[in-house]
Amino acid sequence: MPDELLEARGLDAGYGRVKVLWGAGLTVREGESVVLLGANGAGKTTLLKVLLGLLPAWSGSVALAGADITRLRTDHRVRRGMAYMSELAVFPGLTIDENLRIGGQFAEPRALRARMEELYGIFPDLAHRRRALAGSLSGGQRKMLGVAKALSGSPRLLVMDEPSAGLSPLFVSEVIEVLGRFRGGGLALLVAEQNVTFLDLADRVYTLDGGRVGFEGTVEALHADRALERAYFGLK
Ligand code: ATP
Numbered sequence: 001m002p003d004e005l006l007e008a009r010g011l012d013a014g015y016g017r018v019k020v021l022w023g024a025g026l027t028v029r030e031g032e033s034v035v036l037l038g039a040n041g042a043g044k045t046t047l048l049k050v051l052l053g054l055l056p057a058w059s060g061s062v063a064l065a066g067a068d069i070t071r072l073r074t075d076h077r078v079r080r081g082m083a084y085m086s087e088l089a090v091f092p093g094l095t096i097d098e099n100l101r102i103g104g105q106f107a108e109p110r111a112l113r114a115r116m117e118e119l120y121g122i123f124p125d126l127a128h129r130r131r132a133l134a135g136s137l138s139g140g141q142r143k144m145l146g147v148a149k150a151l152s153g154s155p156r157l158l159v160m161d162e163p164s165a166g167l168s169p170l171f172v173s174e175v176i177e178v179l180g181r182f183r184g185g186g187l188a189l190l191v192a193e194q195n196v197t198f199l200d201l202a203d204r205v206y207t208l209d210g211g212r213v214g215f216e217g218t219v220e221a222l223h224a225d226r227a228l229e230r231a232y233f234g235l236k
Helices: 044-052 074-079 096-103 109-122 139-151 169-184 196-201 219-224 226-233
Strands: 004-015 018-029 033-038 059-064 082-085 157-161 188-193 204-209 212-217
Touching (some): 004 044, 004 188, 018 033, 018 059, 033 044, 033 196, 044 082, 044 157, 044 188, 082 139, 096 109, 096 139, 109 139, 139 169, 169 196, 204 219, 212 219
Parallel strands (some): 018 212, 033 188, 157 188
Antiparallel strands (some): 004 018, 004 059, 204 212
């Protein structure tokens, strides 16, 4: 049975005349966690933006739960269950509560209220400061708010751009722990990272190099490839 939730094929995209993605494709299955590894400038953000419809695909296709969404507007993709956590993650000029409401703007009001209470239970630091501006939080707390905001719409697929950026190892493990809870409830994840920080939660890994997908496989298979292991794990 096909259980592909997200399926991207042959994506070309870029900025102006500059082509950044060269036939990039990947699959995320229902409830699966996929990590997209790529160095600075490899095209990770560009690929995620095309998946969300924030940047048009020049060619290729994106399907969500079997439906072609290549030309769908971002808000319609979000209504269908996608959520995006960018590197900035939150609106600093809005309160914590307002950020969560924006994250869940397409949810039914009662469902959103229940979800926000659930999230405040998981993130007590945020619960204590609901009316504080997101910009007043520390970097780590801001990222936590970013995770909560992305989850407040109860997505089926959460797409995250470098969640570890600017986070201490302690916060990274906290984010992984929180995501683990939602994975248990069927949430699928696609996490773009420059390093191996989030591999603990990966069912499968893709590598992106110069806008092209290279390796695809399990974390064990990545370890078994000595060149890739050297590139991403920093081993001799
Ligand atoms: P990073 O870790 O730095 O975010 P990345 O893998 O996410 O890297 P992208 O941000 O997708 O990479 O950038 C890929 C390429 O596209 C880079 O060469 C970058 O300079 C270029 N690029 C990104 N955004 C734009 C833009 N708005 N206009 C022109 N070129 C861009």
